[in-house]
Amino acid sequence: MSVDRCLDNLDEAIAAAKSLGLDTGAAAATRDTARSRLGFPSTAYVLALAGGTGVGKSTLLNAIAGENVSPAGARRPTTADAVAWVPSSRGRELAGLLRWVGITTVREHAGGALADVAVLDLPDFDSIALEHRERVDALLPRVDAVAWIVDPEKYKDHVMHGGYLTQFAPRIRRQIVVLNRSDLLSPADATRVAEDMRHQLRREGAGDIEVVATRAREGAGGIGELSQWLDSGIEAKRVVASRVAAEAREAARQLAAGAGVLGDAAAPLIEPARRERALSSVSRGALALIDIAGLERQAVAATRFAARRRGAGPLRFVTSAIYRLIGRARAAADPAGFLGRWQLRGSLAPAVEPLRELVASTLPTVPAPLRGALATLSEPASIEGRLARTIDSSLGAEVAGFRVPTSALWSVIGAAQYAVTALLIFLALWFAALFVIHDAPVGSVVLPYLGPVPTPVALLAATLLAGYLLAKLLQLHAGLLGRRWARRVGANVTREVRRRIDDDLLVPLDQFDASRAALQRAAREADDCG
Ligand SMILES: Nc1nc2c(ncn2[C@@H]2O[C@H](COP(=O)(O)OP(=O)(O)OP(=O)(O)O)[C@@H](O)[C@H]2O)c(=O)[nH]1
Numbered sequence: 058m059s060v061d062r063c064l065d066n067l068d069e070a071i072a073a074a075k076s077l078g079l080d081t082g083a084a085a086a087t088r089d090t091a092r093s094r095l096g097f098p099s100t101a102y103v104l105a106l107a108g109g110t111g112v113g114k115s116t117l118l119n120a121i122a123g124e125n126v127s128p129a130g131a132r133r134p135t136t137a138d139a140v141a142w143v144p145s146s147r148g149r150e151l152a153g154l155l156r157w158v159g160i161t162t163v164r165e166h167a168g169g170a171l172a173d174v175a176v177l178d179l180p181d182f183d184s185i186a187l188e189h190r191e192r193v194d195a196l197l198p199r200v201d202a203v204a205w206i207v208d209p210e211k212y213k214d215h216v217m218h219g220g221y222l223t224q225f226a227p228r229i230r231r232q233i234v235v236l237n238r239s240d241l242l243s244p245a246d247a248t249r250v251a252e253d254m255r256h257q258l259r260r261e262g263a264g265d266i267e268v269v270a271t272r273a274r275e276g277a278g279g280i281g282e283l284s285q286w287l288d289s290g291i292e293a294k295r296v297v298a299s300r301v302a303a304e305a306r307e308a309a310r311q312l313a314a315g316a317g318v319l320g321d322a323a324a325p326l327i328e329p330a331r332r333e334r335a336l337s338s339v340s341r342g343a344l345a346l347i348d349i350a351g352l353e354r355q356a357v358a359a360t361r362f363a364a365r366r367r368g369a370g371p372l373r374f375v376t377s378a379i380y381r382l383i384g385r386a387r388a389a390a391d392p393a394g395f396l397g398r399w400q401l402r403g404s405l406a407p408a409v410e411p412l413r414e415l416v417a418s419t420l421p422t423v424p425a426p427l428r429g430a431l432a433t434l435s436e437p438a439s440i441e442g443r444l445a446r447t448i449d450s451s452l453g454a455e456v457a458g459f460r461v462p463t464s465a466l467w468s469v470i471g472a473a474q475y476a477v478t479a480l481l482i483f484l485a486l487w488f489a490a491l492f493v494i495h496d497a498p499v500g501s502v503v504l505p506y507l508g509p510v511p512t513p514v515a516l517l518a519a520t521l522l523a524g525y526l527l528a529k530l531l532q533l534h535a536g537l538l539g540r541r542w543a544r545r546v547g548a549n550v551t552r553e554v555r556r557r558i559d560d561d562l563l564v565p566l567d568q569f570d571a572s573r574a575a576l577q578r579a580a581r582e583a584d585d586c587g
């Protein structure tokens with residue numbers, strides 16, 4: 058994978074880790090350092106000679122240079138500030154890079170050998186002078202390659218093994234361990250110590266680091282193997298790129314390890330079947346508060362109310378006045394208002410309890426750094442609040458689509474009721490006339506069983522019957538439409554509430570899972586870096 062792709066991959070890992078609430082400061086610093094390094098020329102790489110005091114770093118540099126470029130001495134510690142030994146042909150080109158690395162003392166050499174490497178003699182990293190160690194610690198993250206210098210006394214040193222090697226071994230591709238002052242040992246012991254060092258490196262997972270023995274005080278003749286390694290013809294560009302890639306890889310892996318997703322595929326935090334069960338119990342609790350049966354009654358009542366308005370004829374003024382008077386009209390026929398008041402019908406706490414319990418029970422399985430963020434998600438108030446918003450939004454969406462059914466039949470019935478009323482008025486006038494004019498002639502109709510019945514009486518009975526039948530028809534028809542609508546509304550609300558609870562309620566958890574998966578993916582991709 059290209060270096061740029063590796064750094065982009067690290068960006069993705071950092072974003073994912075950040076959304077998990079992990080501390081990404083170190084990874085971001087690594088990325089910034091890496092990008093800065095790529096901004097400087099890669100025609101030469103920077104190699105640091107690092108080690109404890111008195112192991113012979115300065116003497117080694119002098120042996121490599123073939124002249125005295127960094128004073129060595131018996132006084133401990135000797136080197137206080139890093140010294141860079143650079144080919145003069147690259148002096149100008151590397152000035153900015155060396156400044157950035159933190160070097161102020163630069164010695165140039167004119168020889169054609171080692172033209173693509175700047176060698177740094179560092180202060181000791183185990184110094185009694187604290188600022189030496191600080192200087193080394195500031196410098197090492199910015200160099201491209203390291204030669205770790207040890208001597209027969211210090212080759213097992215903890216500062217080296219537990220500290221620097223553990224930290225840098227996976228982050229630097231080009232590195233070597235140099236066993237200097239090997240002339241203090243017999244050749245057999247020197248071989249044994251070098252082999253011992255190799256063993257230890259393997260145990261530390263850094264088995265690919267080469268170990269060479271040197272006798273720096275003897276000059277060029279004493280550093281043969283190291284010179285070979287330096288001259289091995291590896292391209293500076295590759296050294297720089299592999300260093301940056303290894304840093305990006307390691308930073309991404311560290312983040313993934315912090316989230317507990319390094320390695321095997323990260324299973325979702327909550328097992329799907331348990332999640333399903335908890336969510337359906339939340340839905341049940343929520344729907345109980347929403348009261349679908351109550352909603353359906355309201356829907357039927359609202360339909361009847363609408364039907365009466367159009368189909369009750371003149372009589373509706375009387376009935377609506379009565380309903381208005383006793384306040385029934387609104388309360389009994391307002392499905393939207395009924396839904397809106399769901400929160401007055403009880404608490405959501407019991408509904409969210411199974412879900413809260415479920416999230417809380419997964420907490421111990423989550424790596425410590427992630428627990429805080431997850432614990433906030435499982436707070437009852439937080440889940441309840443989200444559930445309330447989810448319900449409100451699903452009800453809002455449904456209410457917006459409420460259309461009380463209507464029918465042309467109702468208008469026809471209404472018109473017929475007007476005719477009935479007109480007929481009744483006519484009959485009332487007729488009866489009045491009969492009272493006033495005593496012996497007015499009245500025809501009669503012969504009805505089965507009853508025999509002859511006066512025409513106005515028969516007409517009155519027929520008209521009342523027609524009015525009653527029309528009212529009944531209206532009521533039946535409105536009831537039919539109302540119930541059908543109510544069932545639809547009830548089903549829609551149920552489905553919508555369930556769907557939104559399934560989709561929205563656990564969004565923060567899903568995002569959490571998604572970030573873990575993204576981080577794991579990034580760490581896996583990073584394996585191709587460096
Ligand atoms: N016998 C022996 N002595 C060496 C060798 N290399 C260096 N020395 C001596 O070890 C002492 C320390 O050498 P330096 O090169 O100053 O060591 P350094 O690692 O630079 O030490 P600091 O600058 O203090 O970190 C000097 O007296 C050197 O002469 C070697 O290969 N064999």
Ligand SMILES: [Mg+2]
Nearest residue numbers: 114115135136
């Ligand atoms: Mg020195």
